[in-house]
Amino acid sequence: MFELQVVSNTPMSGVDDVNVVAETFLVQIGYLPKGYDPKTGVTTIRDSVPYRLFMEHLMAHPSKAWTVEELAALLGTTKPTIYRHINKLKSMDLLEAMDVEYDGQVRKGYRIRFGDLSKAWSFTEANVSMAMENYRKTIAHFQDLVSKE
Secondary structure, eight states, rough: OOOOOOOOOOOOOOOHHHHHHHHHHHHTSSSSOOTTTOOSSSSGGGSSHHHHHHIIITTTTTTTTTHHHHHHHTTTTTTHHHHHHHHHHHHHEEEEEEEEETEEEEEEEEEEEEGGGHHHHHHHHHHHHHHHHHHHHHHHHHHHHHHOO
């Protein structure tokens, strides 16, 4: 299922701090909830598991496929927590799954689609366009039904 939060926004092309851009963008698309309150002992959103997962691992090494076990160990959290955040990014069509070797076994790994966020975003945009077209068709049908009553 494709799911993305879409909000009116101003391009952040004038902001030079990568963390400000990342944090704002991740809140805008719904990966990090607005007013995010981590349940762990971290003091800022940038110390949180979802932010570190995205920035320190997926974006810092976009062509590397990470296993859930590997990410859980590196981030000091549980596999269900990693799956929750991976699934959010997958629902936005930003990640792809691939087989990787981990501890001598083949496991499913995740990385930024095509190892490039700009290319991955083109899939997200295509999904948004398709969703909007489907809404348009539903609204037209709905208006027809209402008009017939």
